[in-house]
Amino acid sequence: MLGFRTLLYKEVLRFWKVSFQTVAAPVLTAMLYLMIFSHVLDAHVQVHGVPYTAFLIPGLVIMSALQNAFANSSSSLIQSKVTGSVVFVLLPPISYVEFFLAYVLAAMLRGLMVAAGVLLVTVWFAVPELQAPLWILVFIVLGGGIMGALGMVAGIWADKFDQLAGFQNFLILPLTMLSGVFYSIHSLPEFWQQVSHFNPVFYMIDGFRFGFFGVSDVPPETSLAVVSTSFLLVSVATLLLLRSGYKLRS
Amino acid sequence: MVTGLPLMRVAVAIERVEKRFASLQALAGVSLHIAEGEFFGLLGPNGAGKTTLISCLAGLARPDAGKLVVMGHDVVSDYRAARRMLGVVPQELVFDPFFSVRETLRIQSGYFGIRHNDDWIDEILANLDLTGKADTNMRRLSGGMKRRVLVAQALVHKPPVIVLDEPTAGVDVELRQGLWQFVRRLNRAGHTVILTTHYLEEAEALCSRIAMLKQGRVVALDSTSNLLARFAGQALHLRLAAPAALPARLRGRATEGDGTWTFPLAGLGEIEPLLATLREAGCVVEELRLTQTDLEDVFLGVMHSAAGVHRAAA
Numbered sequence: 001m002l003g004f005r006t007l008l009y010k011e012v013l014r015f016w017k018v019s020f021q022t023v024a025a026p027v028l029t030a031m032l033y034l035m036i037f038s039h040v041l042d043a044h045v046q047v048h049g050v051p052y053t054a055f056l057i058p059g060l061v062i063m064s065a066l067q068n069a070f071a072n073s074s075s076s077l078i079q080s081k082v083t084g085s086v087v088f089v090l091l092p093p094i095s096y097v098e099f100f101l102a103y104v105l106a107a108m109l110r111g112l113m114v115a116a117g118v119l120l121v122t123v124w125f126a127v128p129e130l131q132a133p134l135w136i137l138v139f140i141v142l143g144g145g146i147m148g149a150l151g152m153v154a155g156i157w158a159d160k161f162d163q164l165a166g167f168q169n170f171l172i173l174p175l176t177m178l179s180g181v182f183y184s185i186h187s188l189p190e191f192w193q194q195v196s197h198f199n200p201v202f203y204m205i206d207g208f209r210f211g212f213f214g215v216s217d218v219p220p221e222t223s224l225a226v227v228s229t230s231f232l233l234v235s236v237a238t239l240l241l242l243r244s245g246y247k248l249r250s
Numbered sequence: 251m252v253t254g255l256p257l258m259r260v261a262v263a264i265e266r267v268e269k270r271f272a273s274l275q276a277l278a279g280v281s282l283h284i285a286e287g288e289f290f291g292l293l294g295p296n297g298a299g300k301t302t303l304i305s306c307l308a309g310l311a312r313p314d315a316g317k318l319v320v321m322g323h324d325v326v327s328d329y330r331a332a333r334r335m336l337g338v339v340p341q342e343l344v345f346d347p348f349f350s351v352r353e354t355l356r357i358q359s360g361y362f363g364i365r366h367n368d369d370w371i372d373e374i375l376a377n378l379d380l381t382g383k384a385d386t387n388m389r390r391l392s393g394g395m396k397r398r399v400l401v402a403q404a405l406v407h408k409p410p411v412i413v414l415d416e417p418t419a420g421v422d423v424e425l426r427q428g429l430w431q432f433v434r435r436l437n438r439a440g441h442t443v444i445l446t447t448h449y450l451e452e453a454e455a456l457c458s459r460i461a462m463l464k465q466g467r468v469v470a471l472d473s474t475s476n477l478l479a480r481f482a483g484q485a486l487h488l489r490l491a492a493p494a495a496l497p498a499r500l501r502g503r504a505t506e507g508d509g510t511w512t513f514p515l516a517g518l519g520e521i522e523p524l525l526a527t528l529r530e531a532g533c534v535v536e537e538l539r540l541t542q543t544d545l546e547d548v549f550l551g552v553m554h555s556a557a558g559v560h561r562a563a564a
Binding site: 095249 | 305
């Protein structure tokens with residue numbers, strides 16, 4: 001267990017040592033989104049009866065958390081693979097399950113820290129309600145877990161930084177941006193509403209937002225089922241990848 | 251240091267290990283037994299399979315066939331125990347740029363399940379002359395110091411078997427000497443040391459037994475002294491004054507490099523007849539040197555011989 005705890009500690013220390021880049025920067029980005037969108041739309045738009053700025057905050061919080069959870073595990077793995085320092089975690093007696101848990105928990109933690117930071121600075125613009133805090137916690141933890149595990153898959157698969165950037169820019173970014181962060185999917189044409197239902201990130205954000213306002217595009221139980229299943233599938237896939245030693249142990 | 255390790259038990263057993271990367275047969279049935287307390291050399295040209303063999307031993311690569319055991323623990327089925335017994339200094343100069351030297355060593359200790367390891371860490375740092383750099387970030391260290399930290403990382407869990415994969419590549423002479431003194435002390439204290447190096451004089455000076463690999467096969471395995479004795483002999487190196495050329499009847503006996511002709515000798519009695527032949531041909535000897543066989547000659551001899559040299563493992 002000490003091996004697992006040390007790996008978790010190392011992964012947390014790694015991002016904390018560069019927290020200006022890993023925590024403060026995404027908080028600033030989220031604040032800029034909020035400033036621009038709230039300035040332009042708050043007087044004109046309400047969603048589910050909620051002013052636009054207040055509606056936007058939960059979406060920005062979880063989007064930032066998800067993107068940073070992915071970035072944490074993926075960047076840590078690709079850096080250590082490219083520099084060769086990955087041997088330091090492959091030589092010790094650490095099992096692949098411990099390896100998985102340490103990276104995913106560290107990714108979740110960075111996501112939660114970014115989320116807390118975004119929530120803190122957005123209080124200047126609107127104080128969000130907290131209708132069902134447990135839903136908030138469940139969706140951000142499971143969402144962070146999914147993205148942390150996906151980050152591991154991307155970090156293990158990629159041999160170069162531009163391959164990882166491709167994964168991030170052409171898969172993760174569209175999935176998170178087109179998931180209802182900035183809008184309710186009911187405002188979309190029917191076709192795009194249907195497409196949104198195939199995006200698991202939509203359920204993470206919709207369920208998370210339900211925890212704040214008590215209203216959502218789909219029932220939170222449906223979102224929980226989709227997100228839990230996604231977490232299970234991505235975790236099993238990542239564990240199988242680690243057990244096989246793919247691109248880590250030749 | 252770890253003391254009291256019983257001698258002459260098998261520390262590392264490698265049995266018919268095979269490993270293939272696509273069309274390349276990196277290891278083709280390698281078998282070796284290394285006794286506890288040995289200072290064992292693993293030599294071979296680039297691509298011979300040395301690093302692949304070490305990777306299989308350390309769990310960084312998975313063998314296609316065969317069995318590897320470290321201190322009685324199978325590296326696949328009992329990998330946790332096997333890895334605790336092994337400290338590996340990797341060939342590449344790798345480091346984690348986020349941490350200081352002390353943080354790096356504390357983290358490495360934790361990976362091996364050891365907490366509160368600062369006394370031993372301080373001892374390693376002192377032995378490797380790194381005490382003054384303990385709180386320096388890894389990025390700020392010179393290449394030689396980074397190399398020493400790699401050695402320290404391999405030792406944090408006091409492994410009974412230490413594998414050094416070309417640890418002195420690109421390291422200055424002073425540091426190399428210091429490193430070898432430290433590794434010798436570890437060996438005297440009972441640690442088994444497995445060394446791969448391109449510096450054959452190092453292997454000759456340090457290793458009690460040597461295996462030579464070629465194209466994934468062991469082509470020589472014997473004590474260093476036996477290998478040297480087996481290829482024992484002298485060679486005469488001559489440089490002739492221009493414009494004389496070597497007489498045709500001597501050309502078949504010699505090899506030429508950088509203007510120097512080298513004649514392998516079965517005995518010193520061959521020298522005078524050889525010089526007489528040169529005098530008769532009107533050749534003037536400008537420079538003459540007599541050398542004894544060293545490990546480099548053995549290495550070249552073995553690598554150019556198809557049969558190889560084997561003696562039963564200890």
